[in-house]
Amino acid sequence: MKVAVMGAGAVGCYYGGMLARAGHEVVLIARPQHVEAIGRDGLRLDTQHFDEHVRVAASTDASAAKDAQLVLFCVKSTDTDSAANALAPHLDHDALLLSLQNGVENAERLRELLPQEAAAAVVYVAAEMAGPGHVKHNGRGELVIEPSTKSEEVAREFVAAGVPTEISGNVRGALWAKLVLNCAYNALSAITRLPYGKLVQGEGITRTMRDIVDECVAVAKADKVTIPGDVDAAVRRIAETMPNQYSSTAQDLARGKTSEIDHLNGLIVRRGEALGVPTPANRVLHALVKAIEGKASQGAIK
Incomplete structure (x- = not known):
């Protein structure tokens, strides 16, 4: 099938690349430096x-997404x-x-904006752009897909692609569940500039992560969300399976880019306020990352 990847950064290049390697017609819609390198070298x-x-x-x-299924x-x-x-x-x-x-x-927002069918997928992959046109896979790679008219077909093709x-x-x-993991790791990795394995060795870090996770779970419960699996085990597993991975928030801040913190710890703060659930740990992390972003945009002394 023809596949278009809108926003082909690390995640898009990894999954798009795996489908292309399996024989699908894939087009990556990306930034100019990546497009140039991919056009030249693949x-x-x-x-x-x-x-x-x-x-x-x-x-x-x-x-370039024209005719994509x-x-x-x-x-x-x-x-x-x-x-x-x-x-x-x-x-x-x-x-x-x-x-x-x-x-x-995001999937809900896409359904509001476009008439086409939209489905959510949960992504468990550690990947980064190591240079123009170069995606480095550091661990895992699973997908969990929402049911849709094409989900079974799409799932089969992904499985066949490895x-x-x-x-x-x-x-x-x-x-x-993924949001909880992101809230536990992303901001702390960004603020400390440490990969997950070293991060969790820091004094007081695991207790701080426990506070963050407890707040997230309380907000989810108040929002009538059923989080599957063992949340605590999933949090521990991230550091064990991705010890050398820096969070996407850390990568964004290192490049002077705006992060997704408003949609991670910031979302927990907003939903907590709406539902009457206190979220002080998430509020602090959200405020600190926003301050770092502001510092970068104002050209403050590093």
Whole structure:
């Protein structure tokens, strides 16, 4: 099938690259430096199991999504509206948009903005852009997909491409489970500039993470969300399975970019306020990351 990846950063390049490697027609819609490198050398897919250059189309223009049956929607949550508007004139009426984004509200927002079917996916992968056109896979890679008219077909193709994929009727809960992990690690990794394995060794860090997670779970409960699995075990597993990974928030701040913190710890703060659940630990982390972002935008002394 033809697959378009809107916002082909680390996540989009990894999953798009895996599908292209399996023989699908994939176009990556990305920033100019990545498009140039991919056009010249192919996408370097540098994983834990292989390191290959995969031939794949790349463009800076949303019009490249024309005729795509599947669109992997991978932009930052802050860019959901603008990216959806850019895609709108070019999408086939029966295309499926699969949101591979952080946060818990993006698929719902896509359904508000576009007439095409949109489904959420929960992404468990450690990946980073190691250079133009070079995605480095540091661990895991599973997907959990929301049921849709095409979910079974899409899941089969991902599995055939080497991506463990399952369909779940409780993707909302799975998205919240991922949100809890992001809230526990992302801001702390960004503030300390440490990868997960070293982060959890810091004095008082695991207790602080416990406070963050407790607040998230309390907000989820008040919001009538059922989070699947053992949350505490899942939090511990991140540091064990991705010890060298820096959070996406840490990577954004290191590059002077705006992070998704408003859709992570910031969302917990907002939902906590609306539901009457105190969230002091998440509030502090949200405020600190926003302050660091402000410092970068004002050119303050480092």
